Amino acid sequence: MPALEIKELDQYFEQGTVNETRALRNINLTLEEGEFVAIIGGNGAGKSTLLNSVAGSLPVVYGQIKIAGEDVTYLPVAKRAKLISRVFQDPRSGTAPRLSVEENLSLAMQRGRWRNFWSSGVRHSDRKLFKEKLASLNLDLETRLNTEIGLLSGGQRQAITLLMATLKAPELLLLDEHTAALDPKTSATVMALTAQLVAAQKITTLMITHDMNDALKYGDRLIMLDHGQIAVDIRGDEKASMTVPDLLALFQKRSGTALVDDAVLLS
Numbered sequence: 001m002p003a004l005e006i007k008e009l010d011q012y013f014e015q016g017t018v019n020e021t022r023a024l025r026n027i028n029l030t031l032e033e034g035e036f037v038a039i040i041g042g043n044g045a046g047k048s049t050l051l052n053s054v055a056g057s058l059p060v061v062y063g064q065i066k067i068a069g070e071d072v073t074y075l076p077v078a079k080r081a082k083l084i085s086r087v088f089q090d091p092r093s094g095t096a097p098r099l100s101v102e103e104n105l106s107l108a109m110q111r112g113r114w115r116n117f118w119s120s121g122v123r124h125s126d127r128k129l130f131k132e133k134l135a136s137l138n139l140d141l142e143t144r145l146n147t148e149i150g151l152l153s154g155g156q157r158q159a160i161t162l163l164m165a166t167l168k169a170p171e172l173l174l175l176d177e178h179t180a181a182l183d184p185k186t187s188a189t190v191m192a193l194t195a196q197l198v199a200a201q202k203i204t205t206l207m208i209t210h211d212m213n214d215a216l217k218y219g220d221r222l223i224m225l226d227h228g229q230i231a232v233d234i235r236g237d238e239k240a241s242m243t244v245p246d247l248l249a250l251f252q253k254r255s256g257t258a259l260v261d262d263a264v265l266l267s
């Protein structure tokens with residue numbers, strides 16, 4: 001059974017008005033269990049719209065989305081929480097700043113069972129697990145279980161957010177430019193950590209990035225969107241032997257235009 005199945009997905013904004021935008025055009029995409037897919041594309045190509053449709057934060061106009069065989073097309077975000085973990089660009093968005101590192105991790109362990117957390121606090125056995133997991137990040141965070149998350153750096157926070165997102169392996173992990181707000185060195189650390197956490201549990205992952213080197217280096221499949229359509233879909237040896245200039249040339253050949261991406265041009 002595929003981990004993610006998107007069938008004939010169309011998304012429109014301001015449909016029926018003069019400002020109508022067709023953001024996704026007949027997207028058909030299947031991810032097998034454990035696949036790690038990087039998504040790139042120029043400005044307005046539809047990357048965020050695709051992720052928001054899968055996450056449920058954008059209602060589906062036409063088409064169908066299934067996660068691990070379950071039809072989630074009309075399921076609200078909260079009801080998809082048991083299937084999906086999502087990490088955003090802003091390191092502040094995935095954690096509760098006034099809670100400690102261990103309290104945040106404890107919440108992630110319980111996914112949705114908040115009441116239980118407030119009555120029972122952090123369990124001793126969980127604390128041991130958190131220490132081990134934090135030590136594996138090599139960021140000296142295992143000694144800071146009682147530190148308020150808000151006092152940590154962006155990179156440390158994003159590393160903990162990733163840990164929280166994967167503590168209980170989700171059916172699907174959505175990474176939404178999750179290293180874009182970090183400095184280059186921290187971004188590289190968090191990307192390597194991402195690959196390590198995803199591989200350890202073989203988590204099916206969809207990652208938006210503007211960094212073509214990362215898109216080529218990480219994951220086993222790469223998709224390029226153009227005007228709401230999949231222009232490039234490569235994997236295996238084809239992906240492994242590709243360079244950034246090759247990728248840009250392939251994009252140009254398939255889409256008929258050069259890639260325009262402010263985030264790449266400005267970096």
Ligand SMILES: Nc1ncnc2c1ncn2[C@@H]1O[C@H](COP(=O)(O)OP(=O)(O)OP(=O)(O)O)[C@@H](O)[C@H]1O
Pocket residue numbers: 013014021022023041042043044045046047048049050
């Ligand atoms: N809320 C909205 N209202 C109207 N149009 C929108 C809205 N959100 C996105 N769009 C349009 O839908 C298209 C796809 O946008 P989307 O944000 O998915 O692209 P993207 O690939 O994530 O781009 P970027 O890399 O620039 O963030 C664009 O033409 C965009 O202008």
